[in-house]
Amino acid sequence: MNHALIVDDDADSAATLRELVAGTDYTVAVAHTLRDARRQIALQQPDVVLLDLQLPDGSGMDLFGDGELLANSEVVLITGHASLETSVQALRLGAADYLVKPVSPRHLNGVLSRLMKPAALNAEVADLAAGLAAQGHFGPLWGQSVPMLRVYEQISRVAGTSVAVFITGESGTGKELVAQTVHELSRRRTQPFLAVNCGAISPNLIESEIFGHEKGSFTGAERQHLGFFERASGGTLFLDEITEMPLDLQVKLLRVLETGRFMRVGSTQSQDADVRLVAATNRSPQQAVADGKLREDLLYRLNVFPIEVPPLRDRPSDIPLLAEHFLKAVGIQEGRARRFTPAALRQLQGQPWPGNVRELRNAVQRAYVMADDDTVDGQWLPGAAPAAPVAAVDDADAPPAASVKPANGARHASAAEGVVVPIGASMAEAERALILATLRHYKNQKERVASVLGISLKTLYNRLREYAADDAGARPGK
Structure with a gap:
């Protein structure tokens, strides 16, 4: 049977705790001073110590300074109020948890039920x-x-x-x-x-x-x-x-x-x-x-x-490890293993990855889908050589434009599809045009659009909410 030691100078509080703990799978001893507590620990090593910090002959913190005295015991602090200082104290001392007076039986039972030996x-x-x-x-x-x-x-x-x-x-x-x-x-x-x-x-x-x-x-x-x-x-x-x-x-x-x-x-x-x-x-x-x-x-x-948590650009040495982990995971899911070429892994390491690990995972999944055999090269990875322009401007009076090909255009779009972005447009405007055009192309299938664009579904939804708000604000009377 587990053994608990209650260290509290308040006789009523200690008695209440003793009754509560005795109703669980614990034998119980009580000490009202630090000296008493040390004697009780020497007599029988407790599995858990319910420790009040304010004691007549010092602070409960002093028990933590007694070498290996509590090395095999869990410590739960007893405090009059939960505060930031209490939390910091609990962390510094190595306490497992803390209870607030008056102690709730439900909370006490929860704390005792999840105690584990430090070892x-x-x-x-x-x-x-x-x-x-x-x-x-x-x-x-x-x-x-x-x-x-x-x-x-x-x-x-x-x-x-x-x-x-x-x-x-x-x-x-x-x-x-x-x-x-x-x-x-x-x-x-x-x-x-x-x-x-x-x-x-x-x-x-x-x-x-x-x-x-x-x-x-x-x-x-x-x-x-x-x-x-x-x-x-x-x-x-x-x-x-x-x-x-x-x-x-x-x-x-x-x-x-x-x-x-x-x-x-x-x-x-x-x-x-x-x-x-x-x-x-x-x-x-x-x-x-x-x-x-x-x-x-x-x-x-x-x-x-x-x-x-560091951004991916601050740990480029982890990129090959992450990429191969994601490639292995999608291979298991799809039932066919594939591997990166060394050049593809170097190509991945050279990217800035503003979307971090999530963007890398999406890029790996997309490259797996687009690979023709068991080898994944850099053709469908970020940093690949850009495709030739596929869109033209029909209006002779229109400003010069840059055309953007959908990410998976070769497999999923005809050669005539593209997005026309006027020279001088902001990056936000270009991004909006690309997202909305891709959404139309894939018939509003948002999960597929997010995968094709290499962004998370959450980011796609956030962008669409922004566009809806902008459109609402631009209407007369809004």
Whole structure:
């Protein structure tokens, strides 16, 4: 049977905790001072220590300085309030989690149910490190460059704690994969990992989606709805593009992070928020604050442990490894293996990749489809020699124009198809013309259009929304 040690100078609080823990699979001992705690640990090594920081003969932090005293014990801090300082303390000390007084039985049971020996977590990190050395990947993340090794080290350090993680990086760098890896190495791995794109939810519905709502709380609320906090209970909630969340909802999210509790829309009863929060943005957080897209106080609360994912252009040595990984994956999916020529891999390394890993993956998939045999050369990869112009200007009075051939024009379009862009047009105008023409050609099949253009489906939808808004603004009376 597991053994728990409660270290708390408040006799009533210690007695309550003892009753709660005794109802689980634990034997329990109680200490009211540091001296008592050291004696209890010497008598029987606890599996978990529920540790109050404020004690009569010093701080609970002093136990962490006693060499190997807690080497085989998990530590859960007991605090009067959840704060940024508490989170940072928990991380620095190596605590597994922290509980806020008065301790919720449900929250306590959740913490105790997911405790693991530090040695077990260290062994899993070691297994991932072995995979990195042998195959070039750390879980679902691929790459052996120095910038990625730094990301892996950060993940290894923070995953076993309960603190909030804030991931930054350009679109397509793999921020969600970083969040998944943090979750898979955490004590919450057996519980849900729920990823939410804050920019993909209607502003009118986002509060209900995140916190849930009661039946009849607003028009159309015909039944009770569980929000993301409840659906991810016990696990990890990943809030992607956090800067797209409305500011009034950011205030409510901040309150949840500070109190550990939330309420469904239309409810008067608060509930425990038993989730590990990981947030991400493709913006500079400081610039988002300056632009009024992110509350400064929320940034401080989220940015307990920042991880910056490097763009692909800063790790060109990883490009061949990533490209071959993607080519192998699509080959397995399609039932036919193909390989890159050395020249094709060098060609890939020479590209700037503004869309990062996502753009590289799309380019590899497109090249696989276009390959004539089992070898993928550079003909259908970015950086290939440009095709001859295929469009002409019929109007003699029209300004000179540049013609742009669709990306897969040789296989999917006739020789007469193309896009005419007047000289002097902006890049945004040229991009719009190409996107809309490709959309027409493929009869509004958006997934196929995104693949052909080498962009993500999310980027395509964002562009189409922008064009619709521009068109609406240009109409009379708008």
